[in-house]
Amino acid sequence: MIANGALIEFPTTREEAWRYTPVDEVMARIETATRAHSVSVSRTIVDALAGRHGGPRLVFVNGSYHAGLSDRDGLVAGLRCGPRSPSAVEVATASAAPVDGFIARNGAPDQDIAVVEVDPGTQAPLPVHIVYLATPDRSDPARSTISHPRTVIDVADGGRISIIETYCGLDGPTVTSASTTIRVGCDADVDHYLIQTESSQAMHVGDIRIRQAARARMRLTAVTVGGDIARHAITVDLAGTDAQADVAGVDATTRRQRHDTVVTVDHAALRCSSSQRFRAVVDDHARSSFSGQIIVRPGAEAADAHQSSRNLVLSPNAEADTRPWLQILTDDVRCSHGATVGRLDDEALFYLRSRGIPRRTAHAMLIDAFVHDVTGRVAHSSLRTHLDELVGEQTEKSGADRHDEPLDTHRAHPRLRRHHRALRRHRDS
Amino acid sequence: MLHIADLRASVAGTTILDGLDLDIPTGEVHAIMGPNGAGKSTLSNVLTGRDGYDITGTVAFDGLDLLTLTPEERAAAGVFLAFQHPVEIPGVGNMYFLRTAVNALRAARGSAELSAVEFLGLAKEHMARLDMDPAFLSRSVNEGFSGGEKKRNEILQMAMLEPRLAILDETDSGLDIDALRAVAQAVERLRSPDRSMLIITHHPRLLDDVRPDRVHVLSGGRVVRSGNRELAHELEAQGYASTVAAASA
Numbered sequence: 001m002i003a004n005g006a007l008i009e010f011p012t013t014r015e016e017a018w019r020y021t022p023v024d025e026v027m028a029r030i031e032t033a034t035r036a037h038s039v040s041v042s043r044t045i046v047d048a049l050a051g052r053h054g055g056p057r058l059v060f061v062n063g064s065y066h067a068g069l070s071d072r073d074g075l076v077a078g079l080r081c082g083p084r085s086p087s088a089v090e091v092a093t094a095s096a097a098p099v100d101g102f103i104a105r106n107g108a109p110d111q112d113i114a115v116v117e118v119d120p121g122t123q124a125p126l127p128v129h130i131v132y133l134a135t136p137d138r139s140d141p142a143r144s145t146i147s148h149p150r151t152v153i154d155v156a157d158g159g160r161i162s163i164i165e166t167y168c169g170l171d172g173p174t175v176t177s178a179s180t181t182i183r184v185g186c187d188a189d190v191d192h193y194l195i196q197t198e199s200s201q202a203m204h205v206g207d208i209r210i211r212q213a214a215r216a217r218m219r220l221t222a223v224t225v226g227g228d229i230a231r232h233a234i235t236v237d238l239a240g241t242d243a244q245a246d247v248a249g250v251d252a253t254t255r256r257q258r259h260d261t262v263v264t265v266d267h268a269a270l271r272c273s274s275s276q277r278f279r280a281v282v283d284d285h286a287r288s289s290f291s292g293q294i295i296v297r298p299g300a301e302a303a304d305a306h307q308s309s310r311n312l313v314l315s316p317n318a319e320a321d322t323r324p325w326l327q328i329l330t331d332d333v334r335c336s337h338g339a340t341v342g343r344l345d346d347e348a349l350f351y352l353r354s355r356g357i358p359r360r361t362a363h364a365m366l367i368d369a370f371v372h373d374v375t376g377r378v379a380h381s382s383l384r385t386h387l388d389e390l391v392g393e394q395t396e397k398s399g400a401d402r403h404d405e406p407l408d409t410h411r412a413h414p415r416l417r418r419h420h421r422a423l424r425r426h427r428d429s
Numbered sequence: 430m431l432h433i434a435d436l437r438a439s440v441a442g443t444t445i446l447d448g449l450d451l452d453i454p455t456g457e458v459h460a461i462m463g464p465n466g467a468g469k470s471t472l473s474n475v476l477t478g479r480d481g482y483d484i485t486g487t488v489a490f491d492g493l494d495l496l497t498l499t500p501e502e503r504a505a506a507g508v509f510l511a512f513q514h515p516v517e518i519p520g521v522g523n524m525y526f527l528r529t530a531v532n533a534l535r536a537a538r539g540s541a542e543l544s545a546v547e548f549l550g551l552a553k554e555h556m557a558r559l560d561m562d563p564a565f566l567s568r569s570v571n572e573g574f575s576g577g578e579k580k581r582n583e584i585l586q587m588a589m590l591e592p593r594l595a596i597l598d599e600t601d602s603g604l605d606i607d608a609l610r611a612v613a614q615a616v617e618r619l620r621s622p623d624r625s626m627l628i629i630t631h632h633p634r635l636l637d638d639v640r641p642d643r644v645h646v647l648s649g650g651r652v653v654r655s656g657n658r659e660l661a662h663e664l665e666a667q668g669y670a671s672t673v674a675a676a677s678a
Contacts, residue, residue, distance in 0.1 A: 346480075351516040351570075354477050355530035355586060356504035356537060365529070369520025369569075 020260045020289035020321055021231050029203050029229075033146035033175045036062035039135045041170075043069055046131060049168035049197065051386040055126030056081055058114050061133045063147035065112040069131075078122030079161070083112035086150075114151045118159035120185070127162035127191075127380060134198060136172025144173035144203070150180070153192075157185040157213070162192075164383065167206070168226070169198040178206040184216035186240060191219045193383065197390055198226035200255070206232045214240030214269070221378060222249035223387050224259055225394040231260040238265065238272035238300075248277040248374045250387075252394040253286035253318075264293040265305065273304035279371045280311045281395055282318040289321040294335060296328045303330070307337040312370050314344065314395075360396075367395050430455040430625045431594055436486035437650075438468075438475050445471045447650030449486070453594070456622040460636055461629045462661065463647035464669040469629045470513060472647070473598045477510040478503050490594065504530075505537035507593030511583040511600045513629075517571040523582070524566040527552060531589055555588045558618070560611055577608035584615045595619065596627045601635040613638030633661040648673045 011018040041061050046069050058081060059069035065083035075081070114130045132149040155161055167176055176198065184190050196204055204227040212218055224230055236245045251259050265274040280288040288311065296303045311320035324337040344366050352362035371391055378384040431453040438446040445468045453459050463469055475482055478500035488495040493506055518526070532542040543551065553563055559581050571579050580600050587595050597616070601609055616626065616639045628639060636644070636658060644661050646654040646669070653673055654660065664672050 345516075345518075347516045348518045348521075350479055350500060351512065351518070352521075352526070352530075353500040354504055354510055354512075355526075355590065356501050356534040357530055358501050358533060359499070361529065361533065365521055365526070366518070369518065372520045 016325070017233065017262050017264075017291065020258075020287075020291070022229060022258060026203065026205060026229060026231075029144055029175050030146065030177065033144040033173075034137065036135055036137060036145035036147065036174075037139075038062070038064065039138075041066070041069065041133060041135065045170075046133060049133065050129070050131040050166040050195075051382065053127055053129055053164060053380055053382050053386070055124075055128055057129040057131060058082065059131045059133065060112060060114065060149060062135055062145060063111045063132075063149055065114075074124075074126035074128075076122065076124060078119035078159075079117070079124045079128075081114070081116040081128050084115045086111065086113055111148055111150060114149070116151075116153045116161070116163060118155040118161050118188070120156040121158040122156075122161075123159070124161040127164050127193075127383070129164045129166065131166045131168065132176065132178065134167070134169035134174035134176050134202060136170060136174055136199075136201075138172075141172060144175050146175040146177070149176065149178045151178075153180070153182040153190075155182070155184050155188045155190055158187045159185060160189040162380070163190065164193045164195065167196045167198055167204060169202050171199045171201070173201045174198065174203070176202065176204045176206075178204070180206070180208040182208070182210045182218075184210065184212045184218050184243075186213040187215045188213070189217045191379065192221070193378070194220065194222040194232070194249075195387070195390070196222075196224045196226050196230060196232070198230075200226070200228060200257075202227040202230075204230040204232075206230075207235075208232065209235045209237075210245070211237045211239055212243040212245060215242045216240060217244045219246045220248070221374065222247075222251075222261070223375070223390060224249065224251045224261070225253075225390050227259075228256065229258050231262070233262045233264075235264045236266065236274065238267050238274065239269055241270040241272070243269065243272045245272075245274045246277075247275070248377070249279070250371045250374045250391055251278070251280040251288050251290075252371075252391050253281070253288050254283040254394060254397045255286060256284070257286045257288075259287070260289045260291075262291045262293075264295065267294070267296040267300040267303040267305060269300055271302040271304075272300065274306070276307040276309075277374060278309045279374050280309075280320055280322075281314065281367055281370065281391070282311065282320050283314040283395065283397075285315070285317045287319045287321070289323075290339075291323045291325060292337070293325040293327070294337070296330055296333050296335070298330050301330055301332040303332075304334045306335070309337075309339040310370070311339075311341040312344065312367065313341060364392060364395065368392065430491060431627075432487070432489040434487040436472075436475065436484070436488060438471055438482045438484045440482055445482075445650055446475065446486075449647075449651050451645065451652055453625045453627060455625055457642040458620065458626040458628065458639065459643045459645065460641040460661065461627060461645050461647050461652075462631070462633075462664055462669075464673075467647040468650040469647055470598055471650075473510050473513075473596045473627075473629060476503075476596060477508060501533070501537075504590070504592075505534055509587055509590055509592030509595045511580075511587055511595065511597045513598040513600075513602065515571045515574075515579040515583055517569070517574075519569050519572050521570050522566075523568055523570050524549075524552070526570045527566075527586065527589060530586070534590055551589065552585075555585055559585055559588075559615055561585060576603040577605060580604060580608065580612060584612055588615065588619060593623065594625050594627065596629070598629045599631065600628075601630055601632060609635065610638065633665045636661045646672060 055074035057071040294305045309322040322339040433451040436449040
């Protein structure tokens with residue numbers, strides 16, 4: 001396609017970052033999807049799908065802002081948020097990462113853009129909640145609708161804010177191609193939650209780009225449970241000295257879902273630190289992939305970069321792929337990465353059941369424990385409960401041939417023990 | 430209460446239990462002793478429903494065919510195993526685990542669930558008796574516990590889950606004298622006319638504190654001798670080899 005006079009290519013699976021994504025199918029669905037007509041959605045539905053966590057809430061249905069579903073409470077001086085037309089938004093947050101065809105489509109002139117601006121030194125007391133709700137076309141249920149949500153967050157020097165970005169939808173085929181840019185100014189502090197809980201026929205392609213100035217602190221927590229095909233690309237540019245990024249996520253898949261998470265943390269300045277912690281629970285015939293890239297550029301000495309990817313595979317037909325991808329271009333770097341793929345611990349499962357805890361409950365307890373070091377750190381209690389419920393409901397959906405049903409204990413033990421030790425080490429660190 | 434007849438269990442073609450017979454009447458405490466590899470732990474695994482064994486024979490528990498039940502159904506029926514090697518479960522809080530177990534059993538037995546406050550009161554009472562720091566409730570199940578702490582945690586679970594048949598699989602192994610005494614006292618306290626116990630041990634020392642009604646010697650996957658408490662001392666004096674040889678002579 002042509003954007004800004006330049007030819008922008010859509011990716012192919014030959015590109016490393018798109019290796020696990022079924023690009024042809026993604027392209028086909030985007031090409032055949034049509035813009036949704038306006039639909040009326042009740043506040044009850046939005047509350048049920050996205051939760052209500054206090055603070056201002058901006059609700060977009062199929063990319064269009066709905067004032068009637070939105071809330072303005074919790075706004076303070078120095079915090080502005082609301083919809084803007086694309087021409088009014090300066091893309092100050094543009095990242096060094098390349099633009100691909102998906103991104104270029106976002107910000108089409110007729111789409112509202114969600115903008116959150118925090119003035120220097122302003123501390124937002126309550127989280128800002130941005131909800132994107134996708135609805136299918138009731139008049140043509142076979143055809144997918146499409147929207148291109150775009151979010152721009154600009155936190156000036158010394159600002160402090162929590163943001164919840166929720167992608168949800170009604171049942172039926174929908175396509176969401178989302179792009180979010182976040183600029184974190186000097187000494188600013190941002191807690192960002194990215195929640196994707198769209199319907200089982202939804203496709204979601206999301207791109208989130210974060211640029212941090214000196215001493216900026218950023219915590220990103222991504223929870224992905226929805227959609228049949230879903231991909232998140234998360235890029236963090238540590239552009240200022242002493243910036244800190246903590247990127248974590250839980251991906252729970254079942255049935256035939258395909259979820260991909262691609263993370264790039266780019267150390268470009270002195271003494272920055274970063275951590276990536278991702279947990280995937282894969283069931284049934286689902287497939288989950290994690291590609292985590294760490295780049296440490298010349299001049300980014302004293303970098304501290306860590307990555308951990310742990311995957312719990314619950315069914316013999318499920319698949320988890322995990323791939324660390326390190327480009328260290330300077331000396332004086334502390335860098336570590338670790339990945340595990342394992343099953344539920346049969347010993348632990350038997351222990352719980354021998355105390356009278358039914359198998360399904362025991363399963364849920366162990367899965368909850370597995371994702372706990374990501375979900376347990378969520379500061380807002382209503383959000384933490386919401387996330388626990390999302391992951392719990394998702395992992396309850398399956399019941400198909402689980403590993404522990406036809407018994408196969410002996411083969412798995414050494415690997416699981418290793419897995420548990422690794423998990424413990426991680427928690428201790 | 431427990432009636433085992435001609436119980437055979439094998440793993441991948443290797444026979445471990447080979448025609449075991451055992452009866453434990455209601456309210457009695459029985460001890461099983463035997464050399465390594467005699468099948469002691471396999472017996473506790475088979476009774477509690479661990480997968481991985483090919484099993485034939487009869488195990489009747491209060492009139493139930495125990496071998497057809499799942500592990501959680503056996504627990505609901507009143508079977509409890511104090512594990513020889515309690516499992517560490519990072520991320521699952523000890524209090525959450527215990528409360529889930531207590532309430533699952535109460536639900537299965539038709540009684541009302543305990544509230545968080547009721548549960549905590551009960552847990553603290555039992556922990557005080559076992560000389561356990563209440564801080565153990567806020568840690569992950571057995572994670573980072575010392576050997577003695579794990580065993581006390583097993584006894585705590587036994588006390589709170591109120592089983593009808595408690596199986597203690599080498600609960601005394603690896604314990605120092607104080608921990609051993611605390612475990613023995615707890616077992617004595619839990620003795621009751623409607624509760625039976627099966628104590629699996631290597632060492633007669635525990636049997637001085639917990640006085641069993643019967644002692645059985647397990648060897649080669651079957652009970653080769655049974656007797657009263659004196660049999661434990663005979664074993665201590667003469668060793669398994671000659672006791673087993675005398676039995677088969």
